Amino acid sequence: MNAAQQTIAAGLKVSRSIAALELSAGALAKAPGLLTSHFGEAGAFLIADGNTWEAAGRALEAHLRAAGLAVQAHLLPAKPKPKPSVELAEDLTLRLAATSATPVAVGSGVINDVVKYAAFKLGRPYLCVATATSMDGYTSAGAPLSEKGFKKTIQCKPPRAIIGDLDVLRLAPRAMSSWGYSDLAGKIPAGADWIIADDLGVEAIETRSWGMVQDHLHDFLSRPEDVARGNGAAIEDLFAGLAVVGFAMELHGSSRPASGADHQIAHLWEMQDLALNGELVSHGSCVAVGALTALQLYDWLLQQNIAALDIEATVSGARSLAQKTDDIKRIFGSSEIGARSIEETRLKHVETDMLRLRLSRLKATWPQLAERLRRQVLKPAEFTAKLRAAGAPAAAADIGVDTAYLRRTVLAALYLRSRYTILDVLDDTGLLETAVSQLSDGRETSGRAA
Structure with a gap:
């Protein structure tokens, strides 16, 4: 066997x-x-x-x-x-x-x-x-x-x-195998999101389902070139890696072991019927770019001096639930997406005292948390190389998303789910808009036509 x-x-x-x-x-x-x-x-x-x-x-x-x-x-x-x-x-x-x-x-x-x-x-x-x-x-x-x-x-x-x-x-079709590779690769930033939620006391990691997804994840992602070639053994490994993710989700009772900010970004594009050359962009392609975007945000966060965070100033400047609701209405109008986003945001919103406690915990544990995150994530350049080798989109431009659209998507994706992710920790620390302003469509590095 x-x-x-x-x-x-x-x-x-x-x-x-x-x-x-x-x-x-x-x-x-x-x-x-x-x-x-x-x-x-x-x-x-x-x-x-x-x-x-x-x-x-x-x-x-x-x-x-x-x-x-x-x-x-x-x-x-x-x-x-x-x-x-x-x-x-x-x-x-x-x-x-x-x-x-x-x-x-x-x-x-x-x-x-x-x-x-x-x-x-x-x-x-x-x-x-x-x-x-x-x-x-x-x-x-x-x-x-x-x-x-x-x-x-x-x-x-x-x-x-x-x-x-x-x-x-x-x-x-080779493109479909690249979608599966991308979906599996998205478990890298999804795992980092769960680490943050665990560290801040929002949602503890359940070790069995975590291990099923993460223990052999990098092994299953180690042969992107063979996936692109349709190599039988690589396809078998990829199928097994994808299958065990499903088993983990069943065991856990939710998609938390497999889905984080990467899927929130992807789902928003899917709900907006993102198309390129007259065809809807696939779920896997959206996840490829969503996962890369999440890793770029992690790369930026890990360069920040969280130890110097001014907690009182951050709490004072935090948006109220009413302000977030107004932002959701501005973005989504009276649509079903807007109504559901308001409910999801209400479920995860915390008021002043709870936010102060959360930020205090983040600041106190940041050295250890940052180390856990560095062990989990990949550098964006390394992740991009893997996507390209598998034949997957490796930049937002590859799926027809320009820089402005990418930034709007990430800011809006914050509201789609009550699940705590990199988007939420950036929002809680007042750093989200600054981090998002550093994102680009990758046109200058993708080497592909938009």
Whole structure:
């Protein structure tokens, strides 16, 4: 058993929902046995889009029919790309309700998330057939979906069984593998965010889920060039790394082990339908730039003399909840995003006395905290090199985001989640706007066209 298989086996031991994960070459041929042993004889209802049908759906159908199993299929269009929305998931719920067949998600992010939601609504377990190493959601209990324009993670249940056929995964578009690499790389700044929350007494690190994500993270990220080439072993390692993140999120009961400011930045672009050359920018590409941005903020913070922070002046100049609410309304207007951001911000806002205590703790523990953060993060230049080697966007300009838009996004992303991140510690210390003013779109260093 290689390292990838050992990682998956360890994840299966802690999962309350996932009974099997078959990651091997030719794994599609094992679908009939997995289906009958874990779901019974009711047959399969395949849900795919035009691309994932050609990648795996057609062959999957043939294997199932050859085994004498009943098969139905519903295909979404490949273009325009399906959007991960509650509305689409509700439509699939109605379609699945009309049959007793086992739901089978044939695809990656969007397909898996909408089927996960629909199956959960019906109280029905489902089978996931992965078609790309493009994200960490195959094994997670959460379904990140937009509802009325606001993207949120809805807690559901992971699939009961997962098939990752390495012959399919290694032939996925190279860009999709880079998205998965970026999603996994985002756990570096997400881990730093959790360290800050832990140190300041906001949210303690839960050691089991932390270790599942972080203990071997740099090993799984160590071969970006091979990921870009579609090397089978590198793709297997990447899938295993992404899978264990999902297991950790299920264990923890939230996305905290995997998501921080990087995803807040990314989700805002996704909610705004960020597009480049007529195509929506992928989640993984948004996370690549979100993670790099978070690391640039960490790099800036770690150069500051926090020991010299004037706590009383900072507390005196801190914005009230009313002022933050006015800022949210200015940025988002009366939209659903604005309404949800007000609620999320209310949950994490602290008043004068609590802020004073928090800043006092930050100042007192800063030498030790700074050392913990330096061990966790990568320098932006090193992170950029890894992204480029994997074929991922390595600057905001690469996804069509200019400097002004990047800075607006980061300032607005502060409000999207109640989760405490680098954005919050910068805001609490009165340093956020100064730090953000140092960000640029990277056009001068990216080496790519915007």
